[in-house]
Amino acid sequence: MHKILFVFVVGARKINAKHRAMETMRKRSLNGLNKRTTAETELNPTDLLNLPKDESLQNVYQSNSAVGTKIEKMRQTYKGTPIFDAVVAIEIDKNGKLTGDASGMFVEGIQEDLPSAEPLITEEEALQIALKSENDVKFRRKLTNVKTEHYIYLGDKERAHSIYYVRYFISESKTPRRQAFIIDTKSGQILRKWNDLQTASCGARTYKAYGGNEKMGKIKYGETPYCLEPTIVGNMCFLENEFVRVIDMESTRDDSKNDTAKFECSKGYDDEVNGAYSPAIDAFFYGTQVGKMFREWFGSTPLREKVIIRVHYGSNMENAFWDGETTSFGDGQSTFYPLTSADVVGHEIGHGVTEQASGLVYHGESGGLNEAFSDILGEATEKYFKNNDMKVGDDIKKEGIFRDFRDPEIDGSSVGHVEDFHDSMDPHYSSGVYRRVFFVMIIQKGISIKQAVKVLLQANRVYWRERSGFEDAGCGVIKASYDVGQNPTPYVRALDDVGVTACDASHHIRAVETNVTYSDLTVSNEVKPLFRFNSPNWADVVTVRAASGSGDVKITLRVGTWQDDEVAREDLKIIEEGYNLVNIDRIANEVIYIEFSLEGENEYNDVSISVGYTCLEGYSGNDMQEYRLDCQS
Known part of the structure; x- marks a missing residue:
């Protein structure tokens, strides 16, 4: 049987609580990959993991950190086939050299279970197996967004299988569905299946456009902050721009409809329904806000392609969903107004972000995490252009509570602590755990929504995997906070609030070597790169330098176990601070944490730093050989 190995940045190997039963398995030594080292290596990741010749690592995403490094997300492959959840x-x-820091999960011993990864059934045969299991064969010609991907998958008893990951969207059934299946490519057996439908510049005003609903009031677009950005050709306004395109489904589920929604600019878009003044205009505006937010806050786009929004989907449908390619929004009926509010539009686009980032599967803890990330992105969308309310869909729910961040349990179904979670929970309700985490981050710990979502997005894109659970995801959040130059302490405390014990990621802090210049750092009043320096026993005066062609850089030096501090690293023992150059006398045998920051609203992207020290004269100790090599060579 193959073995599962977890790579962590801590000195000792940590096992996710869900995998403790595997403690008796043979472990492979990970050498330099299980802790931060200061020695850089020329070895490639495959060599360091000691993967056999049939296995390798494939780059799937790359991100720049605030400390001048790149974080590469790599998926393990076996005989050229990607391994599900192994990143x-x-x-x-x-x-281009490895720093020695890595984290995630990979698998060994696949050859014992699976000498060959070649499928014995075709993709079409696998699809037919899936259709038959759901009595969907009659809809074969009407399926959309059909995806069949070949993976190696760990099934029951952690046995390796060659599988097809099959997904399709079907709108013709009574309720729209996006079915997902794990199908063994040798036997045709369905190993797992689930419903994967993941729900729920102004210039001159030359058009007439209104939105909103009876609950939130009527919105007049074209006036700040509701600046609409349609494409105008003559007197026609098209609901398309660089960020989003809207399709009016005209109360049908006709997937052949693909025309961009348009209207005569002087007359407005006449689609008032169920107490809402124009769901098409609302969806277009909020989708545009998501795109602008990603560009301005995160320097990226939400999806690899332009976001497609389908409005007036179906007849009185009280739902909204992501089907793998597009977002769709119903007009509601008795429970909801049309589901085109800011947070719901951001939520559905968020499902697309997750599918293209970590691919969190829509069941169990990973399903709750998937839903929570979408709820969080909905809040960020509200905050980006106006104000958020820490509630989900409050503007479109006609009565009562929909979902809440502060008190997830208030809806009667959600949970706000890991102890209350069970595997059969609907992801909408298990999402309460990380909804509560987000609330604590923002309201109790004072993190800005922009910075919190930046960290969560980094975690989603780099550290989370298909089956990441609450604990595993929390570890990714802590590491992501380092990557983007933020203090991890508030994130640790927010996770602790819901019963998630954050991993000790202190070794994820980049260690600096003496007399080496580290350049191209990003520094601002929010992005504060943190490094550590281990001063030897014979250090006399330690010198830290920072330089930028843009201006002065503040240097703050601290000692202590800052991650255990309840407030933040600012309350730890400051041993010295200053600008551009700082000297510290007699600071031997200490771990010194070095933070670089700015005051004001500026951001510098050209910061270089270096650390050095002088040797104590007349030093004597048990480490004299190292002392002589360092100080007398």
């Missing part, structure tokens, strides 16, 4: 994040310096 490792590896840090590389600007010269």
Whole structure:
């Protein structure tokens, strides 16, 4: 049987609570990959993991950190076939060398279970097996967004299987569904299946456009902050721009409809329904806000392609969903107004973000995490252009509570602590755990929504995997906070609030070597890169330098176990601070935490730093050999 190995940045190997039963398995030594080292290596990741010749690592995503390194997300493959849920994040310096820091999960011993990964059934045969299991054969010609991907998958008893990951969307049944299946490519057996439908510049005003609903009031677009950005050709306004395109489904589920919604600019879009003044205009505006937010806050786009929004989907449908390619919004009926509010539009686009980032499967803890990330992105969408309310869909729910961040349990179904979670929970309700985490981050710990979502997005894109659970995801959040130059302490405390014990990621802090210049750092009043320096026993005066062609950089030096501090690293023992150059006398045998920051609203992207020290004269100790090599060579 193959073995599962977890790679962590801590000195000792940590096992996710869900995998403790595997403690008796043979472990492979990970050498330099299970802790931060200061020695850089020329070895590639495959060599360091000691993978056999049939296995390798494939780059799937790359991100720049605030400390001048790149974080590469890599998926393990076996005989050229990707392994489901087996991804490792590896840090590389600007010269392309490994720093020695990695985390994630990979698998060994696949050959014992699976000598060959070649399928014995075709993709079409696998699809037919899936259709028959759901009595959907009659809809074969009407399926959309059909995806069949070949993976190696760990099934029951952790046995390796060659599988097809089959998904399709079907709108013709009574309720729209996006079915997902794990099908063994040798036997045709369905190993697992689930419903994967993941729900729920102004210039001159030259058009007439209104939105909103009876609950939130009527919105007049074209006036700040509701600046609409349609494409105008003559007197026609098209609901398309660089960020989003809207399709009016005209109360049908006709997937052949693909025309961009348009209207005569002087007359407005006449689609008032169920107490809402124009769901098409609302969806277009909020989708545009998501795109602008990603560009301005995160320097990226939400999806690889332009976001497609389908409005007036079906007849009185009280739902909204992501089907793998597009977002769709119903007009509601008795429970909801049309589901085109800011947070619901952001939520559905969020499902697309997750599918293209970590691919969190829509069941169990990973399903709750998937839903929570979408709820969080909905809140960020509200905050980006106006104000958020820490509630989900409050503007479109006609009566009562929909979902809440502060008190997830208030809806009668959600949970706000890991102890209350069970595997059969609907992801909408298990999402309460990380909804509560987000609330604590923002309201109790004072993190801005922009910075919190930046960290969660980094975690989703780099550290989370298909089956990441609450604990595993929390570890990714802590590491992501380092990557983007934020203090991890508030994130640790927010996770603790819901019963998630954050991993000790202190070794994820980049260690600096003496007399080496680290350049191209990003520094601002919010992005504060943190490094550590281990001063030897014979250190006399330690010198830290920072330089930028843009201006002065503040240097703050601390000692202590800052991660255990309840407030933040600012309350730890400051041993020295200053600008551009700082000297510390007699600071031997200490771990010094070095933070770089700015005051004001500026951001510098050209910061270089270095650390050095002088040797104590007349030093004597048990480590004299190292002392002589360092100080007398």
